[in-house]
Amino acid sequence: MEKITPDKRYQDYEIDLYDLWLVLKKRKLTIFLFILVTLCLAIAYTTMAQKVYRISNTLILNQMVETIKHSELTAAIGDLNELKIVRKEKMAQLLNMHVDDLNKIRNIKASVKKESSVIRVDIETLDNSAGIALMEALPGYIQSVPSISIQLEMEKALARKNMEDLKAIIDNPVKDLKLPSNTVVYVPSIDLYTLKEKYNRLIVTMENMEGEQLVSFAWKTEPPLKPFKPKVILILSLSLIMGCLFGIFIAIFLEWITSARHARELE
Numbered sequence: 001m002e003k004i005t006p007d008k009r010y011q012d013y014e015i016d017l018y019d020l021w022l023v024l025k026k027r028k029l030t031i032f033l034f035i036l037v038t039l040c041l042a043i044a045y046t047t048m049a050q051k052v053y054r055i056s057n058t059l060i061l062n063q064m065v066e067t068i069k070h071s072e073l074t075a076a077i078g079d080l081n082e083l084k085i086v087r088k089e090k091m092a093q094l095l096n097m098h099v100d101d102l103n104k105i106r107n108i109k110a111s112v113k114k115e116s117s118v119i120r121v122d123i124e125t126l127d128n129s130a131g132i133a134l135m136e137a138l139p140g141y142i143q144s145v146p147s148i149s150i151q152l153e154m155e156k157a158l159a160r161k162n163m164e165d166l167k168a169i170i171d172n173p174v175k176d177l178k179l180p181s182n183t184v185v186y187v188p189s190i191d192l193y194t195l196k197e198k199y200n201r202l203i204v205t206m207e208n209m210e211g212e213q214l215v216s217f218a219w220k221t222e223p224p225l226k227p228f229k230p231k232v233i234l235i236l237s238l239s240l241i242m243g244c245l246f247g248i249f250i251a252i253f254l255e256w257i258t259s260a261r262h263a264r265e266l267e
Contacts, residue, residue, distance in 0.1 A: 020252075023251060023252060023255045024248065024251060026251075026255070027250075027251030027254060027255060030247060030250055030251050030254065031244065031247030031248060031250075031251055032247070033247070034243045034244075034246050034247030034250060035240060035243035035244055035247055036243070037243065038239045038240070038242055038243030038246070039236065039239050039240060039243060041239065042235050042236050042238075042239035043236070045230065045235065046230050046232045046235055046236070049229075049230045050126060051126070051227040051229070051230075052106055052124050052125070052126060052227060052228050052229035052230075053124070053125055053126070053127075053128055053131060053223070053224050053227055053228055054122055054123070054124050054125075054224060054228035055122070055123045055125060055128065055131035055132060055135055055221060055223065055224060056120065056121065056122050056123075057120075057121055057135055057217050057218065057219065057221045058113075058118045058119065058120055058121070058217065058218035058219070059073070059110075059118065059119040059120075059121055059138070059139075059215045059216070059217065059218075060117075060118050060119075060215060060216050060217075060218055061073065061117065061118075061119070061214070061215055062205070062214055062215065062216070067151050067154065067155055068148060068151050068152070068155075068214070070112045070117065070119060071112075072147065072148060073110070073119055073142060073148075073215065074110040074111060074112060074119060076141075076142055076145045076147075076148060077108060077109075077110035077119075077121060077138065077142070078108065078109070078110055080108045080141075081107060081108050084102050084105060084108075088102060088103075094141060094144060095133075095134060095137040095141055096133075096137055096140075097130070097133055097134065097137065101127070101129070101130035101133060101134075102130070102134075104125050104126040104127045104130040104131075105123060105124070105125050105130060105131065105134055106124040106125060106126065107122075107123070107124040108121070108122075108123050108124075108134070109121070109122045109123075109124075110122075118218065119215075121135065121138065123135055124228060124229075128223035128224070129223075131223075132221050132223060135221045136221065138215075139214065139215050139216065139217075142214060142215055143214050148214075152214065156206065159202050159205055159206050160206070162198075162202055163199060163202045163203070163206070166195055166198060166199045166202070167199065169195060170195050170196060170199060
């Protein structure tokens, strides 16, 4: 009867793992040295790297202005990334900012929040005061963008015309009926209360557009408590992992060189 023996492949595999453990144990000082070096480099980088802060707020579009879309607003804000470099002095004057403060702005991003009608704005800056100044200048800047300002003027003209028509109807509801002055008329289809409500809403819309209130902030812009970049915890974690991997690789490589040299000496 044939004797069943354990599969030699599994024995070799176990021996290899054990040998690997012995190598790592033998070269633990090398592995620790690599971890220490990478950790020191990561600490030095996070200490010396420029601190970037992220200032965020939410813009709300005036719902009474229907012709201007959210995509146009986000595109206008996103264009600032290029314009602040190409037309630096002009943009600084338009935003009522100093050129030095504008140079501290690293990135401007605007996006429409899902399932909502608000726009989130994120400004990455080297200085909190410069970022807040830019954020507060955005409502005025948006209304100065040519494509938006043209639509806004058309919206104003339409609002004025509607206001005039509504005012004429409210002042004299039966003017166009051409009836004698002594005729008593009851017209239930004319709801003066609704017309006055629409008229008042148009007045508010005009005041908002004239007062640069196409968009408004959801809350007061506050400076962040800590930098957005560099991400200290992430960098330190990655440095520990990379140091450990490189240390293990070098330890195995040194052990291989030592074994090869010893085998050649025996020959």
